[in-house]
Each structure stands twice: as structure tokens, then as C-alpha cells.
Amino acid sequence: MRDVIGIILAGGLSQRMGARNKLLLPVNGVPMVRHMVQNYAAVATCVIVVTGHEAGEIEAALAGTNVVFVFNPGFAEGQQTSVVCGLRAAGADGVVLMGLGDQPQLTADDLRALLDAHQVADPARISIPTADGRRGNPIVIPAELRARLLVDGKSPGCKAFTRAHPKYVQFHQMKSAGFYADVDTPEDYIAIAAAQ
Secondary structure (H helix, E strand, C coil): CCCEEEEEEECCCCHHHCCCCHHHCEECCEEHHHHHHHHHHCCCCEEEEEEECEHHHHHHHCCCCCCEEEECCCHHHCHHHHHHHHHHHCCCCCEEEEEECCCCCCCHHHHHHHHHHHHHCCCCCEEEEEECCEECCCEEECHHHHHHHHCCCCCCCHHHHHHHCHHHEEEEECCCHHHCCCCCCHHHHHHHHHHC
């Protein structure tokens, strides 16, 4: 198995879901975040979960797994702060597979397909899934570029860097809907639950 560090961003406020933390809602009989960890663990040598909002509940939902927890004290300032925490925790070696904790339609096979596409293209560039002009998640970040994503103090992380430096980015046509569907609202969750 290639050296892959999975990073799952699980620190958001989940505001559009209402009173419930979406990452704790059941998917295939387990909390959504646990379902995501199971998929990432099938392809990664190490899985880092970046927590923030309701960190204790997220950790409890992942009891018994081998994940590494990283708490983001600035989680209320947005996802970008969790990206930075995750990248700093990942160390210097291996490729990073960074994604969201609320993409339950993604499968381990989808993640393998993205990693394979990255490897056979240019493994020194950031790989982003795409379909019909939409960017998806997760993305694959080579070790050589991780430090560069943290240089801009005003706008660190992936989004600004990949748009400002297209020469370091490659897009892969990935058909699976799981790359482009996340759960933000009760309606999103109802649709996902109906498909289980």
C-alpha cells in the first residue's frame, strides 16, 4: 500500500442542519463520521480527523478506531482553519488525501480510483476530481506541495492556492456522484438516507 495520510475535516458548526450535528447522524448503521473513517481507513496508512464543534461527541463516535485526532481551536472561523490544522499534523512524508466528513456516498473504491488517477498522471501536482465543470472532494496533495499551501498567512489552505497556481493542479474526470455530494441540510440527509 502506498503511503497515504487521510485527513477528514470534521470540525464545522453544521449550522444548516439545525440543532443536529450532521456528522453524528446514522449512515449504514453508524455515525456518518465513522462511516467516512471506515472508507478512508481502507485506502490510507493513517487517518487524521480534525475536530472542532462538538469535538467530544465526534471522538466518542469514533471510539475504538485508530484515528489521530487534531483539535482546531479556530473552527468557528471556517473550514480553512481546519485544513491548516490537518496539513500541519500530517508531517512531511506521504501523499495526503484530504476530504470532508459529510460525503457518505463516497466509497473506498472511489477513493482508490482518485489515488490511482493521481499516481498515473503527475504525482507532483494536486489532484482534484471534476465533473461537468464542478470541483469535488477529496483532493490529493503531494508531500512536495504541502508546505506551500501554508505560506500565505492571509489565505492559507487549498482553495486559494489551487486557483492562484493552476500549474500545480490537475483535474481528473471522476463520475461517481459521491465526489460532489455532501450533506448540508436536513433535505440532503433525507435524500442520502433514502438511498441506503
